[in-house]
Amino acid sequence: MLRVAAAQLGPIAKDEPRPAVVSRLVALMEEAADRGVELVVYPELALTTFFPRWFTEDIAGHDHYYETEMPSAETQPLFDAAKANGIGFAIGYAELTDEGERFNTTILVERDGSTVARFRKVHIPGHENDEPWRPFQHLERRYFQESDEGFPVHRAFDGIVGMATCNDRRWPETYREMGLQGVELIMIGYNTPIHYAPDPGQNALQGFHNHLCMQAGAYQNGTWVVGVAKGGTEEGVESLAQSAIIAPSGQIVAQAVTTGDELVVADCNLDWCAQYKETLFDFARYRRPEVYQRITSQKGVIAPD
Numbered sequence: 160m161l162r163v164a165a166a167q168l169g170p171i172a173k174d175e176p177r178p179a180v181v182s183r184l185v186a187l188m189e190e191a192a193d194r195g196v197e198l199v200v201y202p203e204l205a206l207t208t209f210f211p212r213w214f215t216e217d218i219a220g221h222d223h224y225y226e227t228e229m230p231s232a233e234t235q236p237l238f239d240a241a242k243a244n245g246i247g248f249a250i251g252y253a254e255l256t257d258e259g260e261r262f263n264t265t266i267l268v269e270r271d272g273s274t275v276a277r278f279r280k281v282h283i284p285g286h287e288n289d290e291p292w293r294p295f296q297h298l299e300r301r302y303f304q305e306s307d308e309g310f311p312v313h314r315a316f317d318g319i320v321g322m323a324t325c326n327d328r329r330w331p332e333t334y335r336e337m338g339l340q341g342v343e344l345i346m347i348g349y350n351t352p353i354h355y356a357p358d359p360g361q362n363a364l365q366g367f368h369n370h371l372c373m374q375a376g377a378y379q380n381g382t383w384v385v386g387v388a389k390g391g392t393e394e395g396v397e398s399l400a401q402s403a404i405i406a407p408s409g410q411i412v413a414q415a416v417t418t419g420d421e422l423v424v425a426d427c428n429l430d431w432c433a434q435y436k437e438t439l440f441d442f443a444r445y446r447r448p449e450v451y452q453r454i455t456s457q458k459g460v461i462a463p464d
């Protein structure tokens with residue numbers, strides 16, 4: 160049994176200093192310790208405001224939102240608090256590499272303080288160029304590149320665990336890639352504005368779509384899913400909260416009730432995964448990869464003549 164917490168965050172202001180944000184993260188970590196949690200999952204871009212909502216002509220104009228090392232002097236207190244309490248954690252942040260590459264990254268740190276894994280977001284949504292017609296922009300495709308590293312899983316926390324980031328959760332391939340490696344717990348941080356400028360008709364469905372895709376991914380792959388929001392109204396943009404911990408049955412076992420900083424805790428029995436992995440979703444017995452060829456050989460839709 161693994162006691163897991165989704166450490167939902169409320170808004171992070173544009174001018175909120177890193178140490179103030181880290182203090183909020185540490186406060187959630189301390190609460191997790193009090194509640195016997197072993198693994199804390201923080202959201203996507205958990206150290207800063209969601210800066211891709213603003214256009215800068217020079218991409219370097221947003222460099223101060225990126226981390227060039229992890230831990231840094233400013234983030235070290237989080238690592239210290241985790242190690243002191245014997246708690247592991249996953250946290251999302253903007254990564255700027257020595258080679259000048261920019262990724263939307265999440266790292267996983269074990270209970271002994273060792274960094275176990277790094278995941279870089281695969282599906283980068285939004286747009287590359289200035290689109291001032293939008294009430295706010297979603298320039299992730301300007302500020303992050305797509306990762307080619309895919310969806311590895313890791314033996315950690317006495318199970319098999321993996322990560323994905325925000326938009327990745329909407330794609331069934333994300334879960335199946337990890338499902339085929341026996342994943343038992345998937346950690347997903349997200350920043351999801353309620354207003355979707357390309358089709359505002361979807362606004363009212365944001366909460367439904369969020370849970371729909373994560374619950375389906377959990378059930379169809381017999382895995383726990385921990386979905387963690389940065390919610391609330393950040394710099395005038397309202398974002399979805401509704402962080403949730405989902406069982407391999409697809410059922411939500413714990414859910415946030417606020418749109419701010421909140422710890423959502425559940426006991427995740429990783430052995431439950433076998434009930435689905437060895438029955439309805441016994442991949443080795445029932446999958447038919449020979450008739451799924453389009454999934455990896457074709458990108459867009461090719462309709463019949």
Ligand code: CDV
Nearest residue numbers: 284285297325326350351
């Ligand atoms: N941060 C994200 O990836 N947000 C997207 C929005 C743009 C749709 C999401 O899938 O929630």
